[in-house]
Amino acid sequence: MDIDVLGALAVRENGISITPTAPKPRQVLALLALHADQVVPVSALIEELWAGEPPRSARTTLQTYVLQLRALIAGALERGTGPATGPAAGADDDTPTGTAAAAGAGRVVRTAKDILVTLPGGYLLSSGGGTLDVREFDRLAGTGYRAMDAGDFPGAARLLREALALWSGPAFADVQGGIQLDMETRRLEETRLCALDQRIEADLRLGRHRELLAELTVLVTRYRTHENLHGQFMLALHRSGRRGEALDVYQRLRATLVRELGLEPSIALRRLQRSILMAGPESPAEAHAEPGGERLVRV
Numbered sequence: 001m002d003i004d005v006l007g008a009l010a011v012r013e014n015g016i017s018i019t020p021t022a023p024k025p026r027q028v029l030a031l032l033a034l035h036a037d038q039v040v041p042v043s044a045l046i047e048e049l050w051a052g053e054p055p056r057s058a059r060t061t062l063q064t065y066v067l068q069l070r071a072l073i074a075g076a077l078e079r080g081t082g083p084a085t086g087p088a089a090g091a092d093d094d095t096p097t098g099t100a101a102a103a104g105a106g107r108v109v110r111t112a113k114d115i116l117v118t119l120p121g122g123y124l125l126s127s128g129g130g131t132l133d134v135r136e137f138d139r140l141a142g143t144g145y146r147a148m149d150a151g152d153f154p155g156a157a158r159l160l161r162e163a164l165a166l167w168s169g170p171a172f173a174d175v176q177g178g179i180q181l182d183m184e185t186r187r188l189e190e191t192r193l194c195a196l197d198q199r200i201e202a203d204l205r206l207g208r209h210r211e212l213l214a215e216l217t218v219l220v221t222r223y224r225t226h227e228n229l230h231g232q233f234m235l236a237l238h239r240s241g242r243r244g245e246a247l248d249v250y251q252r253l254r255a256t257l258v259r260e261l262g263l264e265p266s267i268a269l270r271r272l273q274r275s276i277l278m279a280g281p282e283s284p285a286e287a288h289a290e291p292g293g294e295r296l297v298r299v
Helices: 023-034 042-050 058-081 133-149 153-164 179-205 209-222 227-239 243-261 267-278
Strands: 002-004 010-013 039-041 116-119 122-125
Touching (some): 023 058, 042 058, 042 122, 058 116, 133 153, 133 179, 153 179, 179 209, 179 227, 209 227, 227 243, 227 267, 243 267
Antiparallel strands (some): 116 122
16 A cells, blocks of 8 residues: 655555545545544544534444545556455444455455554554655655764755655645644644755755745745744855845844744844854855854754
């Protein structure tokens, strides 16, 4: 099974989509897909679907959605390998199953109930060793962070760029999310921003300040109160000989923070501003780090 959640939801078995179009089953699949190979409690699924106000029939309705998903999985299995033996996709939903042996063939074939498994207290979507984009993102980003810590900035920039390339848009972009998915979407967006921040940091360390200007122009417009992105933009501008524009970025950020949040910029960002003010236009590269390598700009 191949699962993509970093953008539009796409779940495929044997290369065939099993993503439903109906909103509620789609929510159920999205939450199961994000936590593939882990048990998702029934309580979490009910909270996702009905936001703390479930109907009396909530469990029965959830089982109906699970059966609908199993029917899609069974169709994909049949198209990919022919009909599998074992319990039918619509069999008793609360009975856990194992794999089924294909009749007369001596080979093991997964059934729909082996893929969307009923377990005590919840359900599990088994990926069967397939791909999961969020899992690959975490692997690449983690390796990139370790490369940064080791001072391997070319390797870090490459790995983090590969991780970020897995995103095709906001997580679950085409899913009408409830409480659980909205929370997970915010968490995933934060992990993306962390990887983006570190990738830009690696590029700055490699002297790619001019190449970053267009990207950072867009990012500071999108994230109007994100201090670290603004600090990185200030550095890139200053190192490109655009000292006045770098200071203008600080003033715009300060005005936004004061107006919208009632906050002044952080001490680290104020220190960066002073460093740019004190540096000559022809020596911008010294503004990036304090002695000992501590970053001047922090979120």
